[in-house]
Amino acid sequence: MADAGMLRFHVPEPEVRPGGTPDFSNVPIPKAGSVPRPEIDVDPRTIRDHAFSIIRVLNRTGEAVGPWAGLLSSDELLAGLRHMMTLRTFDARMQMAQRQGKTSFYMQHLGEEAVACAFRKALEPGDMNFPTYRQAGLLIADGYPMVTMMNQIYSNEADPLKGRQLPVMYSSKEHGFFSISGNLATQYIQAVGWAMASAISNDSRIAAAWIGDGSTAESDFHSALVFASTYKAPVVLNVVNNQWAISTFQGIARGGSGTFAARGLGFGIPSLRVDGNDYLAVHAVAKWAAERARSNLGPTLIEYVTYRAGAHSSSDDPSAYRPKTESDAWPLGDPIVRLKNHLIALGVWSDERHAQAEAEILDTVIAAQKEAESHGTLHAGGKPSTRDMFEGLYAEMPPHLRRQRQQAGV
Amino acid sequence: MPRRTMIEAIRDAMDVSMGRDDKVVVFGEDVGFFGGVFRCTQGLQAKYGKSRCFDAPINESGIVGSAIGMAAYGLKPCVEIQFADYMYPAYDQLTQEAARLRYRSNGDFTCPIVVRMPTGGGIFGGQTHSQSPEALFTHVSGLKTVVPSNPHDAKGLLIAAIEDPDPVIFLEPKRLYNGPFDGHHDRPVTPWSKHELGEVADGHYTVPLGKAAIRRAGSALTVLAYGTMVYVAQAAVEETGIDAEIIDLRTLLPLDLDTIVASVRKTGRCVIVHEATLTSGFGAELSALVQENCFYHLEAPVARVAGWDTPYPHAQEWDYFPGPARVGRALLETMGA
Numbered sequence: 001m002a003d004a005g006m007l008r009f010h011v012p013e014p015e016v017r018p019g020g021t022p023d024f025s026n027v028p029i030p031k032a033g034s035v036p037r038p039e040i041d042v043d044p045r046t047i048r049d050h051a052f053s054i055i056r057v058l059n060r061t062g063e064a065v066g067p068w069a070g071l072l073s074s075d076e077l078l079a080g081l082r083h084m085m086t087l088r089t090f091d092a093r094m095q096m097a098q099r100q101g102k103t104s105f106y107m108q109h110l111g112e113e114a115v116a117c118a119f120r121k122a123l124e125p126g127d128m129n130f131p132t133y134r135q136a137g138l139l140i141a142d143g144y145p146m147v148t149m150m151n152q153i154y155s156n157e158a159d160p161l162k163g164r165q166l167p168v169m170y171s172s173k174e175h176g177f178f179s180i181s182g183n184l185a186t187q188y189i190q191a192v193g194w195a196m197a198s199a200i201s202n203d204s205r206i207a208a209a210w211i212g213d214g215s216t217a218e219s220d221f222h223s224a225l226v227f228a229s230t231y232k233a234p235v236v237l238n239v240v241n242n243q244w245a246i247s248t249f250q251g252i253a254r255g256g257s258g259t260f261a262a263r264g265l266g267f268g269i270p271s272l273r274v275d276g277n278d279y280l281a282v283h284a285v286a287k288w289a290a291e292r293a294r295s296n297l298g299p300t301l302i303e304y305v306t307y308r309a310g311a312h313s314s315s316d317d318p319s320a321y322r323p324k325t326e327s328d329a330w331p332l333g334d335p336i337v338r339l340k341n342h343l344i345a346l347g348v349w350s351d352e353r354h355a356q357a358e359a360e361i362l363d364t365v366i367a368a369q370k371e372a373e374s375h376g377t378l379h380a381g382g383k384p385s386t387r388d389m390f391e392g393l394y395a396e397m398p399p400h401l402r403r404q405r406q407q408a409g410v
Numbered sequence: 411m412p413r414r415t416m417i418e419a420i421r422d423a424m425d426v427s428m429g430r431d432d433k434v435v436v437f438g439e440d441v442g443f444f445g446g447v448f449r450c451t452q453g454l455q456a457k458y459g460k461s462r463c464f465d466a467p468i469n470e471s472g473i474v475g476s477a478i479g480m481a482a483y484g485l486k487p488c489v490e491i492q493f494a495d496y497m498y499p500a501y502d503q504l505t506q507e508a509a510r511l512r513y514r515s516n517g518d519f520t521c522p523i524v525v526r527m528p529t530g531g532g533i534f535g536g537q538t539h540s541q542s543p544e545a546l547f548t549h550v551s552g553l554k555t556v557v558p559s560n561p562h563d564a565k566g567l568l569i570a571a572i573e574d575p576d577p578v579i580f581l582e583p584k585r586l587y588n589g590p591f592d593g594h595h596d597r598p599v600t601p602w603s604k605h606e607l608g609e610v611a612d613g614h615y616t617v618p619l620g621k622a623a624i625r626r627a628g629s630a631l632t633v634l635a636y637g638t639m640v641y642v643a644q645a646a647v648e649e650t651g652i653d654a655e656i657i658d659l660r661t662l663l664p665l666d667l668d669t670i671v672a673s674v675r676k677t678g679r680c681v682i683v684h685e686a687t688l689t690s691g692f693g694a695e696l697s698a699l700v701q702e703n704c705f706y707h708l709e710a711p712v713a714r715v716a717g718w719d720t721p722y723p724h725a726q727e728w729d730y731f732p733g734p735a736r737v738g739r740a741l742l743e744t745m746g747a
Contacts, residue, residue: 130479161516171515178482179515183506189472190507193479193487200435200461200485207479219499223472230467393513393552395520395575398620398664 014249018319022329029331032059032275033066037284040292044270051261051271054305057280062341068284072121074348080121080279081339081349083141084113085357088336089365090136090146091310094153097369098167098314102377103153105167107133111309111327114279114335115240117141119208122286123176124294126205130178130191133168134240135210142175146365150372157382158375162392164384185211185218188237192227195235195293206234206293214245216260217253225301229267232298236289237264239301240276242308247321264301276306277335280342305332386410413603414610417587419561420450420526423568424488426614428458431486434572436463438473438490438526447492448528448587474500474525478507481521488572494527494581495538501546508577509552524571528584529557530638530685531722532591532731535584540722542637542686547579548663548695554578554619555662559586559640560607563660566617574619583637591638592645593733622666624673628655631679631744634670634696636660639683639732646737652745654681662692670696671703678709679744683737688716713740 015023035055038047057069064070072080091108098106109116116137123129129138139149148160152170155163161171171179178187178194191209198205211221216239228235239260243250254260264271270292274285282304289300309327311318318324343349376382390397390405397405414422427434436454438446442465445452454463466473470491477487491497497504504525511521531540547555556571556578558564564582571578585591589601602608625640630653633643640658647654655673659666674680680700682693693714700712715732723730 128483160518161514164516165514169514171518173515173518179511179519181507181510181514183502186475186503186507189475189503190479190482193476194483195479196476197435197480197483197485200480201483220471220475220503223469223475226467226469227472227476392517394554395512399667400664 012249012251012255014251014322016323016326018321018323020323022323022326024329024331027331030054030056032056033069035066035068037067037288040288040295041297042270044265044268047270048265051265051273052259054273054275055281055285056275056278057284058278058338058342062338062345064280064342068281071284071287072280074343074346076121077279077339077343078348080117081336081343082357082361083117083137084279084336084339086361086365087113087117087137087140089361090140090149093365093369094150095314097153101379102373103155103167104378106153106314107168107312108310109134109137111330111334112240112242112276112306113137114282114339115276115304115306118279118282119238119286122283122290123208124205126176127208128176128178128191128194128205129208129210130187130194131180131210132187132212132215133180134212136168136170138177139170139172139175144172144175144177146368147371150369151375154372154375154377155384156372156376157384158372159384162384162388164389184215185220188224189220189227192224192233192235195233196227196231199231199234204294206236206290208236208238210238210240212245213239213241213243213250213260214248214253216263225264225267225269228299229269234293234296235299236286236293237269237299237301239303240306241303242306244308244312244322246312246316259303261301261303269299269301271301271303273303273305275332276304277332277338279335279339307332411609411611413608414561415588415602415608416558416561416564416582417449419565419610420568420582421452421454422610423565423572424451424454425457427488427569427572428454428462430614432462433484433486434488435480435485436488437466439466439468439492441465441490446490448584450526451490470496470500471503474503474508477523478503478511478521481523482511482519486522486572488524488526491525491527493539494529494543495541497527497543504547504553504577504579505550509550512576513552520575521577522575524568524578524580526580526582529581530583530585531727532585532593532595532638534724534727535722536724537721542684542717544581544662545686545690545692548692552577554664555581556619556660557581557583557636557662558660559583559637559658560590560605561602561610562607563617563623565610566615567619567660569614570616570619573616578619581637585638590641592641593731594645595728617660619661620664620666622660622669623658624655624669625658626654626656628653629677630654631681631741632657632670632673632677634659634680634682636662636684639685642732642734642737643683645734646741649734650738650741652741654741667699667703670700674700674704675707678707680704680708681713681715681737681740681744683715683732685717685732687719688714689719691716710744710746713744715740
């Protein structure tokens with residue numbers, strides 16, 4: 001027993017701050033292939049350890065090992081690599097476009113490409129994602145046109161959202177991508193509701209909820225877990241733990257719970273932790289959870305352990321709160337490099353082909369960018385009409401809005 | 411025609427809607443097996459099954475948030491918040507999500523939900539069973555806000571709200587659930603069976619959203635009221651003998667401005683009454699609209715009678731509730747008497 005003197009207030013701190021040497025030695029990284037793969041109808045109480053370990057498939061030499069390996073063909077893996085590379089190139093170009101003043105804002109996915117790109121491939125057509133602002137990989141991996149994404153980022157005349165939304169807040173029902181909101185965590189419980197509706201309707205479609213480590217502290221995270229648990233909703237509850245919520249390290253949201261996956265245990269929800277930079281592991285775990293949901297076995301919580309290698313957004317400077325080289329020290333490496341090495345080890349890829357693919361992807365993204373910019377950028381060229389500002393709020397425009405539209409002269 | 415209480419009328423509206431459209435689902439706290447703490451959903455679970463009418467965890471944000479997800483899927487949830495006083499945990503979902511989903515997705519996703527909430531005071535409900543938060547909804551673009559004052563309207567408006575393609579906040583004055591109430595708390599309450607607006611047709615009918623009703627035609631002054639205050643205004647008009655026109659707004663947003671403006675231009679005077687607190691209450695919006703649209707017809711300042719700017723007290727219920735005496739004084743003052 002410590003001395004029972006005055007109370008002392010506890011505020012968690014990250015291990016290292018700017019100027020310090022990055023150190024992840026306290027992050028236990030289990031060996032690839034070491035975590036068992038349970039049956040999908042497992043009793044969650046018997047896989048408690050899965051919420052504290054990390055499911056990994058790719059080992060250091062780029063081999064796929066263990067019970068979670070073997071689900072994807074090399075063609076599927078090559079496609080996955082291309083999706084991740086495309087997202088990274090897209091990010092770099094859009095980040096630059098923001099710096100050039102072509103739009104007001106951008107958010108990159110650097111280092112997290114595997115999470116959404118691999119997850120998307122575990123879903124079926126008709127399933128619905130409820131993403132945050134950092135899952136554009138869901139769109140890229142589903143073949144959503146990059147030009148349309150850019151049109152939204154530029155708020156130009158071809159913007160499908162008519163200039164009403166901040167950049168990166170995409171929406172595509174057709175591609176199973178729910179409208180993104182600026183309000184953190186709200187989508188998490190909405191995803192559960194969508195899944196409940198699918199069950200109420202005796203449908204076979206499932207929902208996927210997305211949230212970051214920081215936003216798990218929002219009350220809607222708790223709401224979602226309660227409702228998913230109560231109604232056994234066919235939903236996959238994804239937590240992307242990229243270690244950072246803007247400047248706040250994950251320990252502030254996580255507190256003493258050890259892992260975010262552990263949060264699911266108290267709700268009786270099977271909860272797994274997975275290497276978020278391992279495309280094969282992400283896909284395998286997502287597939288497991290999707291199968292559970294579709295088999296009417298209820299929700300699964302998945303924590304993706306990854307690292308936010310880029311700034312939080314184009315308005316953020318991470319060097320003010322973490323070491324500049326911290327991402328290089330991240331023990332789970334880079335998802336693109338790791339899948340690339342695996343494909344090389346399989347003998348279906350090479351450094352030359354990789355360099356060639358990079359060049360091709362860059363050309364494709366630049367061509368898309370040119371086309372998008374022909375429709376305008378935020379401050380130049382074609383833009384949505386002022387009239388669009390008044391349209392679409394209600395199914396039918398009420399009289400007071402009609403009056404205001406007339407006052408605005410449109 | 412059968413007579414029903416407002417509770418029965420509201421239940422009938424959900425029954426009719428669930429019978430006509432299997433996309434309509436009803437849920438909330440104690441709404442399922444038990445049939446609601448006010449009996450508004452009694453029998454619905456037995457009739458339509460647990461997947462159409464069910465109990466929810468005590469989590470208002472969860473109730474509204476899950477309803478939004480269901481609506482995005484294609485259902486038409488009609489959910490209940492047990493008291494309007496407890497909607498605040500759901501305010502984020504209502505204002506930032508339900509209200510904006512159609513707009514922000516350019517119609518890719520829509521939110522045809524109804525959120526029912528018992529509202530208003532006059533029942534010794536104290537601070538958290540008496541509030542009238544309508545102004546917190548009318549200020550939100552993208553929401554519609556409805557307050558019925560009688561069983562006939564309650565059923566027709568609720569069916570219209572359920573069928574409406576946009577999110578509707580449906581505030582039910584719980585003081586009116588069993589009978590009209592004019593603020594005379596010392597007199598026995600008459601049941602709806604004795605009131606003509608307790609006549610509620612069987613089957614499907616709607617009362618359109620966005621249309622006010624003139625409860626009493628008059629030429630001397632216009633009273634703008636809704637919910638319980640419609641009856642308080644009627645009592646005050648009878649007791650003062652002023653030939654007032656009483657407009658029951660029924661829908662606060664979209665507002666039936668044409669009916670209001672036509673009346674005030676005719677009478678030249680306007681008194682606005684609501685239970686909610688005065689400052690930045692919905693009465694302020696009504697007053698501004700009357701002033702903007704009827705300035706050259708006004709013969710007296712627009713008056714507002716409202717709850718005081720305090721939390722709703724318990725022991726001081728009848729000092730707080732804007733009863734017929736207070737409304738009557740405002741009528742007389744506005745007439746220059």
